[in-house]
Amino acid sequence: MTPRQASDDRRPEGAGGLNPPPKPLVEMRDISIAFGGIKAVDGVSVDLMPGEVVALLGHNGAGKSTLIKILSGAYRADAGEILVEGQPAEIHSPRDAKRYGIETIYQTLALADNVDAAANIFLGREITTRWGMLDDATMESETRKVMARLNPNFRRFKEPVRALSGGQRQSVAIARAIHFNARILIMDEPTAALGPAETAQVGELVLQLKAQGIGIFLISHDIHDVFELADRVSVMKNGRLVGSARTADVTKDEVLGMIILGKCPEGAIPGPGAMVTG
Amino acid sequence: MRQLEIDPRLVGMLAALAVIWVGFDLLSGGAFLTPRNLWNLSVQTASIGIMACGMVLVIVTRNIDLSVGAILGFVGMVVGVAQARWLPEVLGLEHPATAFIAVALGIGVGGLIGLLQGGLIAYLGIPSFIVTLGGLLVWRGSAWWVTQGQTVAPMDGRFRMLGGGIQGAIGANASWILGALACIAIIAGMAMLRRRRLAFGFPVRPGWAEGLLMGLSCMAVLGAVAVANAYPIPAGVARRMAEAQGIPWPEEGLFIAHGLALPVIVALGVGIAMTVLATRTRFGRYVFAIGGNPEAAELSGVNTRRTLMLVFGLMGALAGLSACIATARLNAATNAAGTLDELYVIAAAVIGGTSLAGGLGSVAGAMLGALVMQSLQSGMVLLGVDTPLQNIVVGLVLVFAVWLDGAWRRRLK
Numbered sequence: 001m002t003p004r005q006a007s008d009d010r011r012p013e014g015a016g017g018l019n020p021p022p023k024p025l026v027e028m029r030d031i032s033i034a035f036g037g038i039k040a041v042d043g044v045s046v047d048l049m050p051g052e053v054v055a056l057l058g059h060n061g062a063g064k065s066t067l068i069k070i071l072s073g074a075y076r077a078d079a080g081e082i083l084v085e086g087q088p089a090e091i092h093s094p095r096d097a098k099r100y101g102i103e104t105i106y107q108t109l110a111l112a113d114n115v116d117a118a119a120n121i122f123l124g125r126e127i128t129t130r131w132g133m134l135d136d137a138t139m140e141s142e143t144r145k146v147m148a149r150l151n152p153n154f155r156r157f158k159e160p161v162r163a164l165s166g167g168q169r170q171s172v173a174i175a176r177a178i179h180f181n182a183r184i185l186i187m188d189e190p191t192a193a194l195g196p197a198e199t200a201q202v203g204e205l206v207l208q209l210k211a212q213g214i215g216i217f218l219i220s221h222d223i224h225d226v227f228e229l230a231d232r233v234s235v236m237k238n239g240r241l242v243g244s245a246r247t248a249d250v251t252k253d254e255v256l257g258m259i260i261l262g263k264c265p266e267g268a269i270p271g272p273g274a275m276v277t278g
Numbered sequence: 279m280r281q282l283e284i285d286p287r288l289v290g291m292l293a294a295l296a297v298i299w300v301g302f303d304l305l306s307g308g309a310f311l312t313p314r315n316l317w318n319l320s321v322q323t324a325s326i327g328i329m330a331c332g333m334v335l336v337i338v339t340r341n342i343d344l345s346v347g348a349i350l351g352f353v354g355m356v357v358g359v360a361q362a363r364w365l366p367e368v369l370g371l372e373h374p375a376t377a378f379i380a381v382a383l384g385i386g387v388g389g390l391i392g393l394l395q396g397g398l399i400a401y402l403g404i405p406s407f408i409v410t411l412g413g414l415l416v417w418r419g420s421a422w423w424v425t426q427g428q429t430v431a432p433m434d435g436r437f438r439m440l441g442g443g444i445q446g447a448i449g450a451n452a453s454w455i456l457g458a459l460a461c462i463a464i465i466a467g468m469a470m471l472r473r474r475r476l477a478f479g480f481p482v483r484p485g486w487a488e489g490l491l492m493g494l495s496c497m498a499v500l501g502a503v504a505v506a507n508a509y510p511i512p513a514g515v516a517r518r519m520a521e522a523q524g525i526p527w528p529e530e531g532l533f534i535a536h537g538l539a540l541p542v543i544v545a546l547g548v549g550i551a552m553t554v555l556a557t558r559t560r561f562g563r564y565v566f567a568i569g570g571n572p573e574a575a576e577l578s579g580v581n582t583r584r585t586l587m588l589v590f591g592l593m594g595a596l597a598g599l600s601a602c603i604a605t606a607r608l609n610a611a612t613n614a615a616g617t618l619d620e621l622y623v624i625a626a627a628v629i630g631g632t633s634l635a636g637g638l639g640s641v642a643g644a645m646l647g648a649l650v651m652q653s654l655q656s657g658m659v660l661l662g663v664d665t666p667l668q669n670i671v672v673g674l675v676l677v678f679a680v681w682l683d684g685a686w687r688r689r690l691k
Binding site for chain 2: 104114
């Protein structure tokens with residue numbers, strides 16, 4: 001698949017009779033960023049289709065979180081470009097990213113521990129009354145609705161999120177990401193702090209969101225999770241892309257080989273970081 | 279207590295205040311709990327109380343402002359020189375606009391100083407401790423510079439009302455009207471909030487608890503008015519006032535009440551406005567979110583730097599307002615005004631339950647904290663305790679209060 005062709009395809013939908021190749025929701029092209037001379041991400045390109053789950057894999061320090069923080073606006077890339085639905089996107093801050101419908105569930109959850117669930121979910125996007133005052137009642141009501149969907153047993157709406165369990169905190173972070181009609185969802189280790197039941201719940205949610213046509217970047221250590229949920233994997237090593245592959249075309253062992261050795265198997269499209277095999 | 283849904287720490291502070299008041303009253307042989315002393319206490323608290331409201335937000339964002347006393351000193355000099363030297367030349371002496379211009383100037387200059395310091399902290403990343411420590415020296419020095427250390431006096435007549443005193447009290451009838459309006463606002467506000475929560479089907483307090491809270495709040499307001507109205511102005515002044523209005527002076531004297539003092543009304547107004555700002559607006563929500571997790575606030579799309587700069591701007595503006603009150607009360611601008619005020623303001627906020635770790639604090643708590651501090655001080659003055667010993671006691675109380683608060687919070691976890 002060549003995303004570049006897809007993005008150059010400007011035909012109106014339905015014209016021509018043939019099914020046009022779908023436009024990627026997001027393309028990150030040749031992204032590089034360096035911190036104090038160390039290239040954390042070096043010429044990486046990844047893309048994401050509507051309704052697709054793409055897993056980003058790699059060791060700690062491989063650069064996957066950094067790459068994703070560029071997309072979510074937390075960092076600014078030194079080089080490269082980001083396209084959203086084929087159009088160049090200017091993402092300089094988390095606010096910009098949210099304008100493009102890019103929502104992120106951070107590994108650290110990024111919750112303000114001292115305020116309640118509603119305040120966290122609506123942080124930066126508060127609902128206000130006619131007089132510009134916070135409309136806490138409406139926000140609480142919306143929070144009750146979204147939490148009923150994610151975590152039906154959740155009752156502690158008035159307590160600071162500090163007082164919540166790991167799973168409850170996680171659902172607040174997820175609620176914040178999905179409540180505002182995200183088109184692109186970034187999930188950084190969404191199940192790292194969860195028990196088996198909650199992990200399964202997150203898995204179900206991913207499938208549900210996927211069915212709604214939301215594109216998801218999934219960052220994970222857990223290769224079993226990845227094979228269950230992801231359509232494609234992109235593997236990074238030392239800041240560079242080893243390769244990308246459809247999960248149907250590769251085995252778990254081959255993906256492990258990509259992660260550990262940087263060896264790109266037959267079924268994958270090699271990236272600039274692939275080990276030159278002899 | 280649970281059904282009342284009120285912060286137990288607030289109740290604890292009120293209890294502490296009651297202990298202090300009753301204790302001093304017993305020790306002083308009934309001199310503390312008199313309308314006169316309580317009225318003076320309220321006026322003395324106004325300046326620190328106003329600044330404590332701003333300090334809450336500063337500390338909630340995990341910052342500190344050590345420069346408020348020096349800003350007060352500098353702004354006080356500017357305000358004093360403006361109305362004693364500049365404005366009389368332009369407008370003439372005792373022009374009706376002088377007081378308004380002076381107050382606007384004070385708030386404006388204070389706000390600009392705050393914004394400048396906030397900008398350095400937020401955009402250049404210099405720690406607030408350092409910026410405001412520098413500010414302490416800079417503005418205290420500048421306060422001297424305005425007149426080379428000369429005291430400026432007297433102040434404009436209308437401006438002096440801001441300092442309290444006989445001219446600065448609004449009288450009995452106006453006080454009752456204000457108190458009644460406050461009660462109506464309290465009842466209407468609580469009823470509206472309750473109706474709104476019921477409309478969404480959220481849990482509410484039981485009716486008796488709601489009624490009890492309304493009753494207690496209104497009693498507190500009306501009680502304060504009654505105390506202020508029980509403090510008569512001195513007979514000589516009353517006599518002159520009566521003669522000016524052509525009322526014959528009766529043999530047994532005439533009871534003319536002070537009523538609420540203007541600086542106290544201003545301070546309470548600031549307290550209400552700051553409470554609304556802190557709890558009901560986006561700005562306040564961002565301030566608390568930044569205090570809880572600055573990184574999360576930034577990632578949620580909050581403009582953390584602008585918010586931080588505005589918090590310091592607001593602190594500066596409130597210091598400017600306090601400068602007006604302090605200057606008016608003294609009827610003079612001196613370059614030493616506000617010395618050590620930063621420490622009293624920080625202490626008031628901290629005693630009022632503001633956590634130095636950030637993310638936690640309330641405006642009402644800080645104002646109560648200011649009242650506790652001022653009660654201790656004027657109580658000791660009443661008992662004739664020497665100034666050095668006063669400082670020792672205040673210092674010990676501060677440390678004890680913070681320890682108590684921390685211990686209580688740890689027990690909660």
